[in-house]
Amino acid sequence: MRGLCLMAASMALGGVSPASAQSVKDGVDAWQRGDYPAAVRSWRPLAEKGDRDAAFDLAQAYKLGRGVPTDMAQAKQWYGTAAKAGHPQGIANYGLLLFQDGQRREAMPWVDRASTAGDPRAQYVMGTALFNGDLTPKDWPRAYALMTRAGAAGLPQATTSLAQMDRFLSVADKAKGRQLASAMAAQPMPPIGRQLVTAAGLGRTAEAPPPTQVADATPPVKAGTAKPAKRVAAAAEPTPAKATPGKAASTKSTVANQKSDVAKPAAIATGGSWQVQLGAFGSEAAAKTAWASLSGKAPALKALRPTYGKAGAMVRLRAAGLSDRAAADRACAAAKAAGAACFAVPGGA
Numbered sequence: 351m352r353g354l355c356l357m358a359a360s361m362a363l364g365g366v367s368p369a370s371a372q373s374v375k376d377g378v379d380a381w382q383r384g385d386y387p388a389a390v391r392s393w394r395p396l397a398e399k400g401d402r403d404a405a406f407d408l409a410q411a412y413k414l415g416r417g418v419p420t421d422m423a424q425a426k427q428w429y430g431t432a433a434k435a436g437h438p439q440g441i442a443n444y445g446l447l448l449f450q451d452g453q454r455r456e457a458m459p460w461v462d463r464a465s466t467a468g469d470p471r472a473q474y475v476m477g478t479a480l481f482n483g484d485l486t487p488k489d490w491p492r493a494y495a496l497m498t499r500a501g502a503a504g505l506p507q508a509t510t511s512l513a514q515m516d517r518f519l520s521v522a523d524k525a526k527g528r529q530l531a532s533a534m535a536a537q538p539m540p541p542i543g544r545q546l547v548t549a550a551g552l553g554r555t556a557e558a559p560p561p562t563q564v565a566d567a568t569p570p571v572k573a574g575t576a577k578p579a580k581r582v583a584a585a586a587e588p589t590p591a592k593a594t595p596g597k598a599a600s601t602k603s604t605v606a607n608q609k610s611d612v613a614k615p616a617a618i619a620t621g622g623s624w625q626v627q628l629g630a631f632g633s634e635a636a637a638k639t640a641w642a643s644l645s646g647k648a649p650a651l652k653a654l655r656p657t658y659g660k661a662g663a664m665v666r667l668r669a670a671g672l673s674d675r676a677a678a679d680r681a682c683a684a685a686k687a688a689g690a691a692c693f694a695v696p697g698g699a
Contacts, residue, residue: 374403381407386417397428402435409443422447433460442469449475452696458485465496468534470503477508481515490519494527499534507691622673623697625657626681628690629667634658637667647688651681668695 377392390411396404409428412421426447432440445460458479464472477496480489494515500508519527629640641656654669672678678694685692 374401374407377404377407381416386411388417390417397431400431400435402432402437402440405429405435406432406437406440406443409440426451438464438467439469441467442472446471446475450693455485462486468499468537470500470505470508473497473500473503474505474508474511478511481511490515490523491526492530494519494524495530495534498527498531502531502535621671622677623670624672624674624678625668625670625695625697626654626672626678626685626692627666627668627695628685628692634665637665641667641669644685644688644690648684648690650684654681 373392373396377389380386380388380392390408393404393408393411397408405428409425409432411417412419412425412428414420418424426444429440429444429447433444441460442464445457445464448454448457449461458476461472461475461479465476473496476486477493477500478484479486480493480496482488494512497508497512497515501512516524628644629637637658638656645651645656651669653671655671657668657670659666659668669681672681675694675696682692682694
């Protein structure tokens with residue numbers, strides 16, 4: 351509740367004047383017409399003054415490559431501006447981007463706030479951290495509650511992790527977790543900004559991760575391949591849901607639920623230190639079997655070198671030898687097309 355109160359206060363302080371809101375609306379109207387450069391021109395000066403709605407919309411434009419070139423560094427910067435002004439989705443996206451980029455200690459306060467506010471992606475990451483004791487003290491009842499809420503929102507990774515947690519929590523801890531989950535479900539959702547260009551709203555069902563990722567974590571044990579372990583391995587990074595084509599309900603509601611253009615897969619450049627993570631398994635034999643199956647379904651991965659590293663009680667499967675982040679993203683796209691979880695890992699991580 352303290353997190354919600356803090357968010358409400360920051361949102362009240364981050365409000366904009368009617369004239370500013372009209373200017374944000376001008377950008378939304380332009381976006382609806384497909385005039386993305388005009389939308390960006392409307393939002394940029396407002397975002398530079400700290401308007402949280404305009405900053406979030408500008409971040410989305412950079413993320414989707416609409417009206418500006420795709421630039422995740424710029425997207426991250428503007429998500430940060432929106433987050434610091436109290437924008438609920440800005441808080442979630444900024445925290446998850448920090449988490450993905452390896453700035454996990456800096457990310458966790460934002461992820462925690464977003465999980466308290468009800469973002470299922472943040473609930474999934476925070477629930478995993480609380481269960482494993484990563485960058486936060488272990489709290490199994492709260493971990494169970496957050497994972498329950500993320501699963502109820504439709505995040506498939508959360509459902510998998512919840513099944514793993516069920517093996518280890520006591521009856522009493524599960525009962526506490528369910529009580530906490532019920533209390534979370536009864537809390538009012540914080541209002542989202544008036545004019546948003548966004549691919550996923552708070553409280554909506556999260557869809558399968560698109561090729562552009564926002565947060566990473568260790569993939570889950572695949573059913574039937576792993577022995578029980580007392581460490582829940584989080585699934586592939588939760589991300590903003592894919593945009594859904596369709597007309598906005600009104601000019602005052604979330605806009606631009608269009609699917610971003612998906613380019614045809616490009617060749618995967620090899621020869622560097624980047625890797626992709628493809629799963630965590632109960633044994634090296636299981637990981638090798640998974641690699642044989644996946645590389646057979648996705649021939650583009652055969653040029654990569656599989657590695658099998660211990661991660662607690664699990665064996666982590668990665669494919670190494672990628673030239674850069676773009677090559678890693680293309681490798682993940684190939685892996686996901688074959689039905690696997692995947693996220694990029696910088697060299698040395």
